[in-house]
Amino acid sequence: MSIVAVGTIGYDTVETAHGKVVGALGGSASYFALAARFFAPVSIVAAVGRDFREEDRRLFSDRGIDIRGMVQRDGETFRWHGRYHEDLNVRDTISLELNVFADFMPELLPDQRRADYVFLANISPELQAHVLAQVASPKIVAADTMNHWIENDRAALMRLLPRINILTLNDEEARMLSGEHNLLKAGRAILKMGPGTVLVKRGEYGVLQFSKDALFAVPAYPLEVVVDPTGAGDTFAGAFMGYLARKGGTSEAILRAGVVYGCVLGSFVVEQFSVGGVAGLAWDTIESRYRAFLELTDSHHPRWTTQ
Amino acid sequence: MSIVAVGTIGYDTVETAHGKVVGALGGSASYFALAARFFAPVSIVAAVGRDFREEDRRLFSDRGIDIRGMVQRDGETFRWHGRYHEDLNVRDTISLELNVFADFMPELLPDQRRADYVFLANISPELQAHVLAQVASPKIVAADTMNHWIENDRAALMRLLPRINILTLNDEEARMLSGEHNLLKAGRAILKMGPGTVLVKRGEYGVLQFSKDALFAVPAYPLEVVVDPTGAGDTFAGAFMGYLARKGGTSEAILRAGVVYGCVLGSFVVEQFSVGGVAGLAWDTIESRYRAFLELTDSHHPRWTTQ
Numbered sequence: 001m002s003i004v005a006v007g008t009i010g011y012d013t014v015e016t017a018h019g020k021v022v023g024a025l026g027g028s029a030s031y032f033a034l035a036a037r038f039f040a041p042v043s044i045v046a047a048v049g050r051d052f053r054e055e056d057r058r059l060f061s062d063r064g065i066d067i068r069g070m071v072q073r074d075g076e077t078f079r080w081h082g083r084y085h086e087d088l089n090v091r092d093t094i095s096l097e098l099n100v101f102a103d104f105m106p107e108l109l110p111d112q113r114r115a116d117y118v119f120l121a122n123i124s125p126e127l128q129a130h131v132l133a134q135v136a137s138p139k140i141v142a143a144d145t146m147n148h149w150i151e152n153d154r155a156a157l158m159r160l161l162p163r164i165n166i167l168t169l170n171d172e173e174a175r176m177l178s179g180e181h182n183l184l185k186a187g188r189a190i191l192k193m194g195p196g197t198v199l200v201k202r203g204e205y206g207v208l209q210f211s212k213d214a215l216f217a218v219p220a221y222p223l224e225v226v227v228d229p230t231g232a233g234d235t236f237a238g239a240f241m242g243y244l245a246r247k248g249g250t251s252e253a254i255l256r257a258g259v260v261y262g263c264v265l266g267s268f269v270v271e272q273f274s275v276g277g278v279a280g281l282a283w284d285t286i287e288s289r290y291r292a293f294l295e296l297t298d299s300h301h302p303r304w305t306t307q
Numbered sequence: 308m309s310i311v312a313v314g315t316i317g318y319d320t321v322e323t324a325h326g327k328v329v330g331a332l333g334g335s336a337s338y339f340a341l342a343a344r345f346f347a348p349v350s351i352v353a354a355v356g357r358d359f360r361e362e363d364r365r366l367f368s369d370r371g372i373d374i375r376g377m378v379q380r381d382g383e384t385f386r387w388h389g390r391y392h393e394d395l396n397v398r399d400t401i402s403l404e405l406n407v408f409a410d411f412m413p414e415l416l417p418d419q420r421r422a423d424y425v426f427l428a429n430i431s432p433e434l435q436a437h438v439l440a441q442v443a444s445p446k447i448v449a450a451d452t453m454n455h456w457i458e459n460d461r462a463a464l465m466r467l468l469p470r471i472n473i474l475t476l477n478d479e480e481a482r483m484l485s486g487e488h489n490l491l492k493a494g495r496a497i498l499k500m501g502p503g504t505v506l507v508k509r510g511e512y513g514v515l516q517f518s519k520d521a522l523f524a525v526p527a528y529p530l531e532v533v534v535d536p537t538g539a540g541d542t543f544a545g546a547f548m549g550y551l552a553r554k555g556g557t558s559e560a561i562l563r564a565g566v567v568y569g570c571v572l573g574s575f576v577v578e579q580f581s582v583g584g585v586a587g588l589a590w591d592t593i594e595s596r597y598r599a600f601l602e603l604t605d606s607h608h609p610r611w612t613t614q
Contacts, residue, residue: 086488181393184529205512206526217526217603219513222491253607260606294606296524299567300560 001139001245004112005032006045006131007121007234008101009052009070010078013094014273017086018227024274025056027078028121028144031231032238033065034278035265036119038286039242043112045069045131047104049077059279069109073100088229089203108134117245120164121234122146125156132163140250142166142241144233150176162194165250168237170201183208187215197255199240201233209259216256221267221293228273232266235278239265264289308446308552311419312339313352313438314428314541315408316359316377317385320401321580324393325534331581332363334385335428335451338538339545340372341585342572343426345593346549350419352376352438354411356384366586376416380407395536396510415441424552427471428541429453432463439470447557449473449548451540457483469501472557475544477508490515491522504562506547508540516566523563528574528600535580539573542585546572571596 007029013022029046036042043066052072060067078101081094108131118135120128120143128143135141141164149157150173157177161167167190175181178189183200187210190198198210202220209216240262247254264286269277314336320329336353343349350373359379367374385408388401415438425442427435427450435450442448448471456464457480464484468474474497482488485496490507494517497505505517509527516523547569554561571593576584 182531184531202512205509208526208529215529215603216606217529218606219515219524219526222515222522222524224489224491256606296522297604297606299523299525299563299601299604 001116001248002041002043003036003117003119003241003245004043004045004069004108004115004135005029005036005119005121005238005241006106006128007032007119007123008078009044009046009048010080010101011051012079012230012274013081014228014230015083016088016228017084018225019273021228021273023079025059026080026230026274028123028231028234030060030275031234031269031278032119032121032241033060034063034275035235035238035269036242036245037063037065038265038281038283039239039261040117040245042066042238042242043069043109043115045106045108045112047071047073047078047100047106049073049075049100052077059275063279069106069112073104075100082230084229088226091229106131116140117241118142119237119241120144121237122149125149125153125160129156129160129163132160140165140241140244142168142237144168144237145173145177147173147176158193161190164195166197166199167195168199168201168233170203170233174198174200184215197250199259201236203229203232207236207259207263209255211252211255214252216252216259218259218263218297221263221289221296223267223271226270229270231275232270235269236262236266238262260293261286261290264293308423308555309348309350310343310424310426310548310552311350311352311376311415311422311442312336312343312426312428312545312548313413313435314339314426314430315385316351316353316355317387317408318358319386319537319581320388321535321537322390323395323535323580324391325532326580328535328580330386332366333387333537333581335430335538335541337367337582338541338576338585339426339428339548340367341370341582342542342545342576343549343552344370344372345572345588345590346546346568347424347552349373349545349549350376350416350422352413352415352419354378354380354385354407354413356380356382356407359384366582370586376413376419380411382407389537391536395533398536413438423447424548425449426544426548427451428544429456432456432460432467436463436467436470439467447472447548447551449475449544451475451544452480452484454480454483465500468497471502473504473506474502475506475508475540477510477540481505481507494522504557506566508543510536510539514543514566514570516562518559518562521559523559523566525566525570525604528570528596528603530574530578533577536577538582539577542576543569543573545569567600568593568597571600
């Protein structure tokens with residue numbers, strides 16, 4: 001089943017302890033689609049400027065990503081410049097230029113309106129709702145959000161939450177949205193706001209998945225080198241949603257395997273700047289790390305219980 | 308197989324957001340033994356003062372803990388006063404009185420010298436070596452350490468490491484000991500210093516277990532309320548070593564189950580002040596949370612894969 005994803009496509013300048021890239025392909029829709037495409041057909045809804053590079057257009061289309069909904073407008077592409085601290089959990093935004101994204105009011109293509117799986121990346125809750133209203137009968141809707149919308153557009157976000165199935169956000173955002181410092185209380189409080197599943201992303205500490213009947217906790221895949229954390233959350237969401245769409249369900253088993261694939265793809269993307277860690281991936285490499293992840297986290301793996 | 312544990316037995320004054328206890332039973336050997344006794348016979352090596360309470364002596368002996376090696380000396384029992392920040396990962400030591408522990412030079416009883424399992428709690432590396440030298444032919448030796456010894460007694464610690472099988476320490480201590488900020492590099496560097504297994508305790512983020520051929524990562528058991536984190540690490544070590552002693556081996560399967568039992572017992576102890584969370588535990592309660600822990604962390608549990 002196919003996925004429609006709305007979000008940003010941008011050119012990022014990123015500085016970390018490992019170096020700097022200038023004007024590299026980024027944006028939530030880019031990371032999401034480049035991960036989701038391993039699992040299911042994915043179609044992007046986004047706006048780019050006249051400066052959008054042909055090579056980046058090909059980067060998507062060569063990987064089977066449907067970019068008919070990526071409209072090109074007069075003006076420049078969305079740009080973000082960020083600088084990470086040595087503690088990669090902390091970053092400063094040096095500049096942010098919305099450019100063509102500033103007055104983007106997405107209109108879905110006729111076939112996108114029939115999508116079964118919808119991902120509303122981290123854009124304003126108003127815009128998320130505007131996109132969602134165009135999809136006739138989605139089976140699964142997932143949304144991401146951030147502190148900015150929780151603080152400044154809370155009412156719209158609260159109206160959106162009962163209409164989505166899955167919310168992804170990081171630990172600080174979960175605390176902010178729920179008003180609960182304790183993460184277990186926070187996750188449970190957010191479930192009551194509407195979504196059937198809440199995924200709390202904890203960066204290097206992994207993911208907590210809350211649903212009505214179960215709680216699932218995974219550590220992040222440990223890495224010797226993290227070059228650039230940008231896009232880890234959207235890559236996680238792409239693999240997770242992709243897996244759900246491929247399986248066509250949301251049983252606890254599917255959700256959990258989806259979370260693990262999300263962590264696996266997320267671990268690849270942070271090993272390189274920009275989309276490098278996920279654009280060049282081969283399926284075998286993913287499956288190999290998926291198996292390593294299961295072994296890493298398994299308290300009673302067959303291999304170990306034979307002693 | 309039986310375990311000998313050397314460490315402190317003390318009276319703690321602890322302040323957290325949930326309240327305050329004054330002069331409550333604490334110390335590394337207390338927490339360790341109260342967890343280990345669920346799995347294997349455990350014998351303490353420690354010193355207490357004339358003020359040591361008969362009720363605390365009974366608390367140990369009623370639970371089958373061998374306290375013949377807990378010598379009573381003229382003077383007062385070891386005392387520690389700590390205050391936790393709202394972020395429970397941070398605490399201030401208000402006061403520390405070594406008292407009878409100041410010149411304690413442990414001498415093991417004849418049967419303790421024949422122990423198969425030895426736990427050297429967080430005391431000076433010199434004292435740890437002094438105890439270890441008295442044990443004739445230990446099968447498994449585990450030791451805990453801390454920033455104070457890494458900074459001030461590094462040479463003695465480095466001499467000890469090749470003589471032990473298992474080292475437990477927290478993430479900051481692992482970074483300090485190895486000189487590596489990245490935890491994966493840190494754990495692997497410490498393996499090269501001697502111990503075959505390194506357990507990095509990450510508080511609310513769980514545990515990483517390093518061994519030559521495998522890496523195991525578990526999150527902490529999520530709790531709605533953490534009253535007092537004191538003793539979590541020693542309780543973890545007690546259940547872990549207890550499980551190893553009960554199973555009589557150190558296969559990867561046994562180590563991993565031991566880590567999970569360690570996390571489970573650690574989760575109980577932080578739910579109450581002092582040793583309350585582990586002194587009154589029933590085995591059924593432990594097993595129930597052990598099963599919940601496996602389900603919490605299991606990406607491919609039978610229950611989930613039947614859909």
